[in-house]
Amino acid sequence: MFITTANSVHSIPPALRDRMEIIEIPGYTDLEKEQIATRFIIPKQLAENGLDWADVQFQRPAILSLIRTYTMESGVRNLEREIAGIIRKIARQAIKEGKRPDPDASSETPPPDFKVLVTEKGLKKFLGPAPFEDDLVYQSSSPGLAHGLAWTEMGGRILPVEVSLLPGEGKLILTGSLGDVMKESAQIALSFLRSHAEHFSLPGDFQKEKDIHIHVPQGAIPKDGPSAGITLTAAMLSALLSLPVRSCTAMTGEITLTGKILAIGGVKEKVLAAYRNKIETVLMPEANRKDTEELPKEVKTALNFVFSGSVLEALELLFPEKQDSRKTG
Numbered sequence: 001m002f003i004t005t006a007n008s009v010h011s012i013p014p015a016l017r018d019r020m021e022i023i024e025i026p027g028y029t030d031l032e033k034e035q036i037a038t039r040f041i042i043p044k045q046l047a048e049n050g051l052d053w054a055d056v057q058f059q060r061p062a063i064l065s066l067i068r069t070y071t072m073e074s075g076v077r078n079l080e081r082e083i084a085g086i087i088r089k090i091a092r093q094a095i096k097e098g099k100r101p102d103p104d105a106s107s108e109t110p111p112p113d114f115k116v117l118v119t120e121k122g123l124k125k126f127l128g129p130a131p132f133e134d135d136l137v138y139q140s141s142s143p144g145l146a147h148g149l150a151w152t153e154m155g156g157r158i159l160p161v162e163v164s165l166l167p168g169e170g171k172l173i174l175t176g177s178l179g180d181v182m183k184e185s186a187q188i189a190l191s192f193l194r195s196h197a198e199h200f201s202l203p204g205d206f207q208k209e210k211d212i213h214i215h216v217p218q219g220a221i222p223k224d225g226p227s228a229g230i231t232l233t234a235a236m237l238s239a240l241l242s243l244p245v246r247s248c249t250a251m252t253g254e255i256t257l258t259g260k261i262l263a264i265g266g267v268k269e270k271v272l273a274a275y276r277n278k279i280e281t282v283l284m285p286e287a288n289r290k291d292t293e294e295l296p297k298e299v300k301t302a303l304n305f306v307f308s309g310s311v312l313e314a315l316e317l318l319f320p321e322k323q324d325s326r327k328t329g
Contacts, residue, residue, distance in 0.1 A: 027074025148231030151266030156273030168211030176216030179224025
């Protein structure tokens with residue numbers, strides 16, 4: 001029996017993958033990494049670097065910044081390396097100041113007074129500038145913009161989608177290193193809007209004299225998968241109606257031509273990305289409601305979850321201004 005491990009199964013040849021039993025093990029969440037760092041990694045590194053006698057404290061924001069901007073991983077290997085690097089520099093500081101216990105002193109002799117508080121602002125002094133940036137989240141809502149939720153081998157991410165309408169011949173322009181599945185999702189989204197143009201008070205031939213340009217920023221990063229379907233649909237409709245999507249909302253869900261929203265994977269990682277980026281509302285497929293039961297309590301308390309199995313229902317929730325105008329009319 002052979003047991004193998006991989007960060008991603010996409011590169012495994014299909015014939016070999018078909019003969020394997022795939023066991024998926026989700027990565028740690030930011031909150032779990034914080035607890036691992038506080039309870040195990042920091043005490044371990046203090047002992048290994050001869051500082052278990054010192055008063056070295058890491059503030060919570062500093063640990064979270066290490067997790068989110070100095071490492072990009074599903075585990076904690078690089079997190080431990082960064083913490084070890086900080087503690088080694090603190091150990092050198094203690095030696096320079098002559099702050100180390102006397103090896104010949106008795107156990108009753110108090111250790112030297114040496115205190116260090118590692119703060120979020122102090123990380124740059126220890127490790128230099130952070131190599132990773134926070135997710136790209138637009139603070140203000142504008143027509144043609146929607147925020148999706150994506151899963152990667154390194155965890156969940158916010159995935160903004162931008163749509164611009166241009167004079168043209170009805171072309172669908174896709175940029176941002178999109179994979180084939182995501183390109184198909186964009187085509188499905190456009191076909192759905194065309195087939196329901198009357199429902200949204202759009203001209204039946206709205207696409208004939210306009211090119212629709214869809215762009216997903218951070219073009220150097222490849223993006224693929226069907227779960228951006230509802231995000232692509234919302235961004236396109238937002239541009240066509242000149243109405244912003246519901247503010248502070250992120251969404252995920254695969255759509256079909258018949259208007260259904262199908263279940264997606266990576267719920268835990270995606271929701272934590274929304275929580276980390278201070279999103280207020282998360283729209284998800286109805287079929288994924290059960291997957292939110294195992295989320296941390298503080299995450300479920302902070303977020304407002306909206307579930308839908310229908311594209312039309314989801315779009316009504318995402319465009320409250322459109323519904324208000326209908327009622328007024």
